Amino acid sequence: MLFRPNSASGVPIYLQLIEQVKHAVETGALRPGEQLPGIRPLSEELVINPNTVAKAYRELEHEGIIELRQGAGAFVAANAGALRQTEKLRGARTVVAVAVKQLRARGVTDEEIRRLYEAALAGIRGKDGSND
C-alpha cells in the first residue's frame, strides 16, 4: 500500500497524504500520467474520512502536482516531478540561508562556513568540529 497516514500524530491527515503523494512522485513510485486511487476507494481502504482524501487531492491539484479529470479520476501531472524539485530546492535554499545567517551572527567567517559545509558533506568530523 502506497499511503500510510498516522491519525494520532497531530499533523492533519490531509497534509500527510499530500506529503506522501509528493514523496511518491519524487522517488518515482508515482510517475507523471499515472492514475492515483479514487477518493472513495482510497478512503475505504485506509478507513479515513472521504472528505479528507478529497481535501488532499484538491490541494495537490491546486499545487499542480496532480490533475483531476472529470469522470476519469486523479492523475499525476506531467510536470509534477519538476514542480516537486523546485519546491524541494526552494525549501532547501531557505534552510541554508537561515543557517548561514545564524553562523555569521556567531562570528563565523564565510570561509569557515564554506569549509564546515564541505566537511559535513564529506562526512568528516573533528572533535571540535574542525577539519583537521
Place this chain on the structure above:
Amino acid sequence: MTDGNIIETVGLKKQYQDVTALDGLNLTVPSGSIYGLLGRNGAGKTTAIKTLMGLVRPTAGTARVFGLAVDQSAASIDIRQRTGFVSEERDLYDSMTVADLIAFTAGFYPRWRADMAARYLRNFDLPPGSPVKALSRGARTKLTLLLALCRGAELLILDEATSGLDPMAAEEVLQALIGHVANEGATVFFSSHQIAEIEQIADHVAIIDRGRAVLEGALDDLREAYRRIELVFEGDAPAAQFHSPGVMRVERRGRTLSVFASSGAEQIIDEARSLGPVSAEAHHITLKEVFLELVSRER
C-alpha cells in the same frame, strides 16, 4: 434540507432530579461531515444523543435536526424516518431472530435497501436464524449498525459505536461506516471516548465536558492552530506572562517553559523572543493532549 447544518443545538439543557446532564450545549454539525463528540463517561454524550432522537425531552434550549425541532412529536417522527441510530446499549428485540428483526425494521422504512442488508449480513457474518439474544457483543453491534445503515438514512447517529469491541470488530465497524459515507453520502454524528477513532475518521470534533461543549471545530483547523511551544532557557525559565488570546496555559519546569496555545503560535514565539530563550519550537499537539488540557482545566 441538505446544505447548512444538519444538527444544531442552542443552549440545550437537560436537568434530571439531582443531575444536570446537559448545561447549555451548543453544537453545529455541518451536512456531509463526520462529526465526533468526544467526552468522558458521564459528560452528557448519551443524553445529547437521546435528546436528538426524541427519547428525552429537553428542559430548556433548542435542538434541531434537518431543521426540525426534536421535541415536537410529528417533527421527531420525521427526523427518525431519516436517521439511523445505534444506541449505546445496542437495544434490540432479544426474542426475535436476526432475519425477523431485519424484516420487522424494514417495514418502517420505505427506502429500505434489501440488497445492502443481504450484503452486510454476509460481510458481518451474522447468522439469520439466530435469536438476537444469542449474539455476541460484537455481532450485536454489527446488527444494530446494519439496521441503521440499510434504511436509506441521511444522518447516522452512533453512541459509542466501537465500545466493547475487539480491534478487528472495531475496524470492521469503522470500515462499514466509511464505506457507507463514501458510497451513499450521509452525515455521521458519533460519540466516543476513544480519541483514536475520532482522529481516524472525523473531520469535525466537539469536546463535551459536564454538559457543555468546551471545544468545537473542524479537526484539521484544530490541528493547525493548536500548538505546544517549548522555550528553553540558559538559566531557570522566567515566570512570564503571555498576552496573546490563544494562550491556554503556561507550564514552568526547570529551564523549560511550555506554552499551550489554541491559536497564534507565531505571535507567541515573537513575544517569547524578548525573554531571550536558547531555543523556541512549536510542536503539534495531538487531540488527546487538547482533550486532557481542556477537560482538566475545568476543575
Place this chain on the structure above:
Amino acid sequence: MLRYKAWLDTRWRFLIGLALLFCAALANALTYPTALAALEAARDGSHNGLLASQIDQAWQLSTTFRGYVWDQVIRHNMYYLWTLFAALLAADGPLSRRRGATFTLSLPVSRRRLCTVRAAVDLSELGLMALLPLLAVSLAAPAVGQSYALADALIHGIHLWFGGTFFYCLTLLLAAFFEDRWRPILLTLAVAVFVGISAEFMPALAAFGPMDVMIGENYFRSETPAWTGLFIWPALAAALFYWAVRRIENRDF
C-alpha cells in the same frame, strides 16, 4: 408491523389466560350436578349467621343452570381471573424496559400510536378471553343435561369485556407512572378484590363500581343490558388511557 410485535409480546399471556379461563369455566359447567348436590348438603348443615346466608344464596342461584353460571363462573371466577390477565397484559406494555424500548422509540412511530395499537391488540385478546369460555359453557351444557343460551353467553361476555376495560386502563395508567410491572398489577388486583368483596357485603355500594357491569348483574336479574354502565365504564377507561398516553409521551427514556 406493530400489530405483529404486539402479538409476539402478548401471545403467551393470551394463550395461557384463555386456556385457564376456558378450562375453569368448562370445569365448572361440567361439575354442575356435583356442585349443586354439595350446596344442598351444605345447606342442610347447621351453620348460622353470615356463612349460612352465603351458602343459602349460592344454593338459591344454583337451582337454575343460568344462575349457577352467573354466580360460580362469572361472578366468583371470571371476574377475578379475567381482571388478573387484563392487568398482566397492561402492565408490561410496548415500552417496558425488557423488550427493546430504546429501539422501539427510535423507530419513526409516535408513542401514541405504539400505545394505541398495543391496546387494541390487548383488548381484542381480552374480548376473546371473555367470550370464548362462556361459549364453551353453552356448548358443554347439554353434557350435564342443561342448556345455556348463546345470547346469554355473548351478552355476559360483552359486559365483562366492556366493563373490564376500566381495570385494563387503570393498570396501564399505574404502569405509566410507576415504571415497574408489579405494583400496577397488584394495585389493580387489590382494587378488583376490594370491589368484589364489598359487593358481597354492601350491595348498595357495588352499583358505583365496575363489578356490577362486568358481571352483568342487571342483565342477569332483568334481562336488560346495563346500557348506561356499558357506556360509562369504557368512557372512563378511555379517559384513563388518554392520561396514561400523555404521561408516556412526556416521559424520558
